Amino acid sequence: MKAQEMFWSVNIKFLRLRQKLSQEALAEKLGITRVKLNAHESGRTTNPTIDDLINFSELFRMSIDSLLKIDLSKLSEQKIKDLELGSELFMKGNNIRVLAVTVDKDENENVEYVPVKAKAGYRSGYNDPEFLASLPKFNLPNLPKNGTFRMFPTIGDSMLPVPEGSDVITRYVQDWTRLKAETPCIVILKGEQDFVFKQVTIKLDGTMLLQSFNKQYFAYTIPVSEVIELWEYYSFHSKQLPEPQTDMQQLLKMLQEMQMEIKELSERPYKKKFTGGNN
Structure with a gap:
């Protein structure tokens, strides 16, 4: 042959x-x-x-x-x-993303926790079994059986109303095409940021729109090729209760949405309409 x-x-x-x-x-x-x-x-x-x-x-x-x-x-x-x-x-994700996991003595998948001090190393060690074996791991009751779960810490206030310092439990996303618009996800990036917690919308032009929960932060777009992994939000653990949005936060949200609508309108193709008649 x-x-x-x-x-x-x-x-x-x-x-x-x-x-x-x-x-x-x-x-x-x-x-x-x-x-x-x-x-x-x-x-x-x-x-x-x-x-x-x-x-x-x-x-x-x-x-x-x-x-x-x-x-x-x-x-x-x-x-x-x-x-x-x-x-x-x-x-x-066919033939592309290879997910490394750890299991307990009964061959059940663990939930690995990526602490803040391990954030920098996760981008290079996310598919390294030895790196994952070094992470804290545990089991949580009532998690669905049909998925791989991992926990990530949140830093900063861009995730509000999810309180700063919360731990977000997520499920691994193999098929990115199934994500609905504005799905909350931990996004593992190739760039300087190790991972971010954003509302994710995948566009037909091969880009990914990342929106913060805190509407004081502007949304931005990146190529999907800059993303290593997506982990869909499942739940979060926190010692704090979420704070309700203030009137100012709601006003800023409305302003940002208006700015985005104006930007989308300005980017649409413009076709001049001619009508008959004498000048």
């Missing part, structure tokens, strides 16, 4: 050049050295690690299967955009 031809090295270089990135710039985005990236592009890395496959796949918003088996340089630009923006493989 003829061996399957692989296009890993060709595709990595092609996609980098398509985004007009230098090797140094792409290596920085991936958190690897330029020497390692060059080894991938030159074909010296014949068996990429699972971590490399996942990282390149998430950054380029392309399924691992496509990166390995399809010569992307032979495709039209539209076809590549279809693979990126309409990639069910990416949004549904």
Whole structure:
């Protein structure tokens, strides 16, 4: 049987050049050295690690299967955009997101707790069994059986009315396409922020709208490729009772919603209407 031809090295270089990135710039985005990236592009890395496959796949918003088996340089630009923006493989997590978990002596999944001091390390260790094994873990009664749960701390007041310092229990989201608009989630990011607690709306253009619960904070949009994991809100634990919104907070919320509506209207295509008649 003829061996399957692989296009890993060709595709990595092609996609980098398509985004007009230098090797140094792409290596920085991936958190690897330029020497390692060059080894991938030159074909010296014949068996990429699972971590490399996942990282390149998430950054380029392309399924691992496509990166390995399809010569992307032979495709039209539209076809590549279809693979990126309409990639069910990416949004549904097929062949991309590998979730590491820990179990108890009865093979039941634990609920791992990511304390504040472990936030910085979670972004690089989220799929490392050894890192997860080092986290505090416990079991909670009455959690649904059909899911993987993890607990994250909240910091700052952007989550109000969820009190600052609460611990949020979340369920892992494998299929991002099933999320309804404004679903509360812990979002694990690739950038400087380790994770945020936001209302998530995934848009058709391949971006993700992140809105704070505290309407004094403005919403912002990021590419879905900048997101490592989504954990959907299930419940929270707190020693404080949520405070009711003040009149000023409600007014600020209304003002922000009006600003967003005006922005959306201004971004819509404008078509001038001509009518007959003499001037």
